[in-house]
Amino acid sequence: MASTVNKTAHSFDKTRFEALLNRRFFYAPAFEIYGGVAGLYDYGPPGSALQANIISEWRKHFIIEEGMLEVDTTIMTPSAVFETSGHVARFADWMVKDVKTGDVLRGDHLVKNVLEARLAGDREARGLEAAPVAEDPKKKKKKAAKATAVKLDDAVVQEYETILAQLDNYGGPELGELCRKHDIRNPDTDNEVGEPQQFNLMFQSSIGPTGQHKGYLRPETAQGHFLNFNRLLEYNNGRVPFASAQVGRSFRNEISPRAGLLRVREFTMAEVEHYVDPDDKSHPSFKDVRHVEIVALDKHTQEAGSSETKKITVGEAVDKGIIANETLGYFIARIYQYLINIGIDPARLRFRQHMGNEMAHYATDCWDAEIQNSYGWTECVGCADRAAYDLSVHSNKTGTPLIVRQALKEPIVTEKEVPEWNKKVMGKTFKGDAGILQKHIDSLDEAALIKLKGELAQGSAVVKTEEGKEFTLTPEVLTIERKTFKQSIREFVPNVIEPSFGLGRILYCLLEHSFWAREQDIERGVLSLPPLVAPTKVLIVPLSAREEFDPLVQEITAKLRKAGVFSRVDDSNTSIGKRYARNDELGTPYGLTIDFASVQNRTVTIRERDTMDQRIGKIDEVVATVTDLVNGNIDWAQACERLPKYDGVQAVE
């Protein structure tokens, strides 16, 4: 680990931060030379490497450590799948159009934005401090409605506040009514807006040459797991619990994407679907994570109008029923550990529970890992108990059972009355009506069967069907007997616990949390990415591109590669200081300088990114030390015990 520097002492400078990301090509708007398309971004070399490292650590932390079954399913999906899952009907936002310009706005965002601006204006007019407009990026408008200092009636203030609190509860007609009643207009043009229309967020296409097969690009990877459930269960020898996992691209045709990587139209997700017995949601490894302390914002607190968080261990939260079950708690803890490992600031991470009216139709409990950044608190991971919803609907639709068959330790023995027909006599006696009769008898409950049995024992019985037909039955055609049934297999639809990661959002928040500037050089941005995820671990810096340094550059590169440490050489034609500055911006934690002393004495210096400390040692010593640093075996303080301070002049910055 790199030594700690007091980074929070410097306030976050968003302009400089964004300039750095752009200059170093972490990511950039896609199709920029064509004018770009909102919500589509390309990752450049450092962004791609950072993303690859975040994914690699995710695979280790979840798939490998937990023995999950990885799948890789298609993005293009036939319409029937999303009709069944409910996405065709419900995966939509309400949009409104400016009646004159035709500009499209998200209905809920418009209402929220305009009312909040009016409330802010009211507070200003009353001489109170203007309330800060919420910075939730999901709710932010392109151009914020301007707050003008106009005092409102107390009743109006109350009404606006009530509307805002319930906003997630309104559908299109209600949003339209609100716009008319409160004269809510497009703040960009001051024009009225039309009636809200539902806009499905899935990208549509058609499959095959005749255009008759409608398809959608998946908005999440989950359905691909569920449709393969039977194969996965078989792969796992028929046993639950087990989990499938997938990293892949998903698509959402956002109405008006903004907030950079936080709301995009194409993104990489990582999703786990953990299948568990609905009657037993305990987790065998829960004991290992009981102690993990999270910052929680539960639904009751929110429903009481507060956003006060509390620190609580996952064990306590499950014991008290705040988190619904052990498996959900287990994954919340594992999500926490993962995010901290890759470098998210624990002070800016909280778990927020969904409120009753907020939860997806299928979920029974849901917690979002929210990460604070300059746009506010952003949902970066969702962790939901989806119950049996998905497997049930696909099973019902396709007629394919998606169930677990479990041998019972103790067979369940039951007795019941069973009607037994003499088919031959039955056919002869009742002919074409035999079917109606049999259906009627099959529909009788236990009590009715016992009553009928009694009547038959007395010689005959008359029964009347719903259709009004009467039949006279005798023991010759029907007997009713008590039989014993032994059930040794239990069948059930497993429940699904789903941790779902938005990797682009995590990556963005990580970059914000890692960014700072040196007090003595505010222009010089630094990304203090942990070595675990840093795009490049070690920068090799020869004093110049002179040939005499080549053998050492090659030797050190080869030794680092053998040790599994990813390094890059920067022999560009600028000063060593400038090259280090560039690599501070790229988040490279360590730099090795090769100079004339290296050629003479086989020594190199090692520089730590955050402190700019420099140490010197023999090549093999330094390679061994930097390997231990990168692998997290030692920290910089321990490295300093191994290597003396370097005070030479050649590598000053």
Next chain:
Amino acid sequence: MASTVNKTAHSFDKTRFEALLNRRFFYAPAFEIYGGVAGLYDYGPPGSALQANIISEWRKHFIIEEGMLEVDTTIMTPSAVFETSGHVARFADWMVKDVKTGDVLRGDHLVKNVLEARLAGDREARGLEAAPVAEDPKKKKKKAAKATAVKLDDAVVQEYETILAQLDNYGGPELGELCRKHDIRNPDTDNEVGEPQQFNLMFQSSIGPTGQHKGYLRPETAQGHFLNFNRLLEYNNGRVPFASAQVGRSFRNEISPRAGLLRVREFTMAEVEHYVDPDDKSHPSFKDVRHVEIVALDKHTQEAGSSETKKITVGEAVDKGIIANETLGYFIARIYQYLINIGIDPARLRFRQHMGNEMAHYATDCWDAEIQNSYGWTECVGCADRAAYDLSVHSNKTGTPLIVRQALKEPIVTEKEVPEWNKKVMGKTFKGDAGILQKHIDSLDEAALIKLKGELAQGSAVVKTEEGKEFTLTPEVLTIERKTFKQSIREFVPNVIEPSFGLGRILYCLLEHSFWAREQDIERGVLSLPPLVAPTKVLIVPLSAREEFDPLVQEITAKLRKAGVFSRVDDSNTSIGKRYARNDELGTPYGLTIDFASVQNRTVTIRERDTMDQRIGKIDEVVATVTDLVNGNIDWAQACERLPKYDGVQAVE
């Protein structure tokens, strides 16, 4: 490396092979419970892991070893990009419709299939052996046209053969004419087919809520590289050569996909775009690969009607001009090395050069790495010199220069005659006509300027513009002087060498090449995947799920993880023999068995998949040995020198 077993002795049993892939969930048709969609497949756990390992080795072999710049660009692409690249106009196949059923067929496939069937029937009628129908999966029909033994006129045979040889040259109108002239019908129904229509293979969608922005799913990742060229060049400090690399999903809406993973509608590609000076396509590392011997099928051989390959070193092929340049040769060699490393059989790998009429419109030379499999020879990697095509068209379209500026070592000094105006006199004299005059003078070549200079030296000159206007010029208004120009920067559009990998095709061929069955047990399939790419490296097999084995299972798992070796435990309730058989099918190269002797003596046995040899040793010895085996440091013969043979009874199969 696993020891070699004579696998080729057993003929390839496709039915058993496909059953294995399906049973072990390497991959399966996507949306199977919904009836599936042609050309879409999901990868299950072993398929995903195999794919991840193939990608990981690709990243090491290309991106890391060669210091390439990785990018991750979007799949959804605005229409303008593919209009410029030529895909909207040209990325299409010709389809024909059955006039009665409306069934859609690929035009060229239909013609090929029917004519080949007639030729086969002719050969049969002539008493010759029926010629085997070509098994190229790209050219194969859903239901092969049946060959019936009908003798054709010699002239007709000749005509058919000529048509087949030129098939790739025909457009839609010619294909339609062929169908009418030769009465080519849909072999499934014997109905006529309609006029060929062009069918673009890109999936179309629209971006944004108003539906006005047409978008396509990329059919290759390449354009995403090219559009970011300027950022990549800057990241590389303005220098060429360099390469960008990307692994990602692409989409092609095939008319009638078949041949399993070989022709699908959604697939993962890995592409390199190597940017090089058009005047210098040498490669600094070419010397390291000169010796690599490939099996080549050059264009001249094919154009002469032969498919005879020859072995040749890449060095010789470049020296003789068979391969166009060093950089192209370098990548052909690197592709060869990569494919062999991951386990492709070198005897079933060839490089085929595109013929003149076959090459894409932009390419100047192109070689396909073709891998032989049960469908024939399949293109799995393309390696093309795309010249300056892509960067030029995007630059022209957007007005953004996509060029390299290179400081010249020796500035180029040139002299030329330069007209210099006295603007004030010019305006006063010629007023509104000054512009026409100046334009005319600017258009004059060197000789004309010298002539004019001579006339001016004599006092005055009369010039006449294209518009027919006459002007009298004096030295007062115009002087012409010889000036020296020094050019120190050279500007050029780099050329692009593009190795492009279809990872699904490679994965499929690798599975075929790895599959065999034991002579003594033909039912038992084995996948001899190299440890480098095998989904699981080591299987840990406790004799039973009894608790007493748990500590050893955990100890060995932990030790292997620490050594970086991916293992799985199989403690399912079946015999050890059955568990090994299952893992032979999964391609797991080594198995460690834990039995009562392990608990007592801390020994475990190691089993090699291909030979089924078993050896025994102390836990740490065996862990060290299997680590060396997996990392390729030793082979099985060397492992046998370290560990004695095991002849126990507990682990017999």
